[in-house]
Amino acid sequence: MCxxxxxxxxxxxxxxxFAVLGEIPNTPxxxxxxxxxxxxxxxxHPQTGERRLSALRWGLVPxxxxxxxxxxxxxxxxxxxxxxxxxxxxxxxxxxxxxPADAFYEWQAVPNGRQPYAIARxxxxxxxxxxxxxxxxxxxxxxxxxxxxxxxxxxxxxLRLHNRMPVVLESADWRVWLGEQDGDYAAxxxxxxxxTMRLWPVSRxxxxxxxxxxDLLDTADxxxxxxxxxxxxxxxxx
Numbered sequence: 001m002c003x004x005x006x007x008x009x010x011x012x013x014x015x016x017x018f019a020v021l022g023e024i025p026n027t028p029x030x031x032x033x034x035x036x037x038x039x040x041x042x043x044x045h046p047q048t049g050e051r052r053l054s055a056l057r058w059g060l061v062p063x064x065x066x067x068x069x070x071x072x073x074x075x076x077x078x079x080x081x082x083x084x085x086x087x088x089x090x091x092x093x094x095x096x097x098x099x100p101a102d103a104f105y106e107w108q109a110v111p112n113g114r115q116p117y118a119i120a121r122x123x124x125x126x127x128x129x130x131x132x133x134x135x136x137x138x139x140x141x142x143x144x145x146x147x148x149x150x151x152x153x154x155x156x157x158x159l160r161l162h163n164r165m166p167v168v169l170e171s172a173d174w175r176v177w178l179g180e181q182d183g184d185y186a187a188x189x190x191x192x193x194x195x196t197m198r199l200w201p202v203s204r205x206x207x208x209x210x211x212x213x214x215d216l217l218d219t220a221d222x223x224x225x226x227x228x229x230x231x232x233x234x235x236x237x238x
Contacts, residue, residue: 002076002129002149002166004206005104006031006118006217007039009126014053014100017126018042018174025055031216033101034209035059035075041147043097043133044178051178056097060148061136062087068138077132079152079167079189088148091132096177096185098169099129099149103217105206106161106199116206117161118217121168122198130167130177130188155191160199168192 008029009017015024020042033039041056059073074087082088103120104127121127130150137143150167158165167189169177176183201220205211 002104002151003035004209005033005039005127005129006102007033007100008102008214009100011040011053014040014042014126018053018098018100018128019051020053021050022052024053027055030212031102031214032206032209032212033058035073039099039147041097041099041131041133042128042174042178043095044180046095049180051180054145056133056145056147058148059146060087060091060132060134061144061146063090063134063136065136068136068144073146074148076151076166077148079130079150082132082150082189083186088132091134091148094179095133096179097131097133097147098174098177099131099147101127101129103127104166105202106158108161113204114207115220116202116204117199118202119158119161119165119197119199122196125171127166128169128171128174130169150189152189152191155196156194157192157197157199165191165197168196 011024027040035058038055038057041054045052059075061071065071077088082092103118105116107114107116131147133147135145151164152167154163154165173188175181176185177188203220206216
C-alpha cells in the first residue's frame with residue numbers, strides 16, 4: 001500500500017517532466033506527505049483536455065458524497081476491484097491522474113518496533129503513481145478536489161517489506177492512463193518490473209507527520225534495521 005510519500009520537486013521542474021500547461025500551484029516541498037494533506041497531481045483538464053498540475057487533497061471524496069464527515073476518504077484503491085467498486089468506478093473511467101513522488105515509505109516489524117524504509121526508482125527518475133481524482137462541492141458552493149493512489153500486488157523488490165505496492169507508471173504509459181491516447185488503461189494496473197525499485201532504511205522520525213525535511217530520506221543508522229536483502233515480507237500498513 002502507500003500511506004506516506006515524499007514530493008519535493010519544484011513545480012517548474014514538474015511542469016517540464018510531465019509537460020503540463022497553464023498555471024502551476026505553489027506547493028511547498030514535502031518529504032512526509034500524509035493523508036488529508038495537499039500534494040501536486042497531474043490530471044487532464046475536463047474542459048480543455050490539457051495536462052494540468054494541480055494541488056489536490058489526499059483521500060478521495062466521491063462527487064456523490066452527501067455527508068463529508070461520514071465519508072471514508074480512501075487514500076488507496078485496490079487495482080483488482082476498482083472497476084466494480086462504486087466509490088472508484090466513475091473516477092477510474094473518466095478522472096485518472098498521475099501522482100508525482102520522489103519516494104514512498106513502508107514499515108517493517110523489527111525487534112524494537114517498526115522500521116521505516118524509503119522506496120524509490122533505481123534510475124533516480126521521479127515516481128508517477130497511478131491515481132484517480134474527484135471534485136466535490138459543499139452546500140455553500142466550495143469545491144474540494146481529492147485523489148487516491150492505486151495499489152497492486154508487490155513486485156519481488158517490495159515483497160521484502162509488504163505484499164502490496166502503489167502502481168508505478170512508466171512515462172510511455174502516461175498518455176493512455178490520462179486518457180489522452182486510446183489504449184487498455186486497465187492493463188497498466190500491474191506491479192513494476194523486478195529491479196525497478198530500490199529500498200533503504202530511514203529514520204523513525206518519518207513516523208511523526210510533523211517531521212518534514214530532506215534528512216528523512218537519509219539512510220538510517222539503526223542497528224536493529226535488517227538490510228533490505230534480508231527483510232521478510234510483512235503485512236504492516238504504512
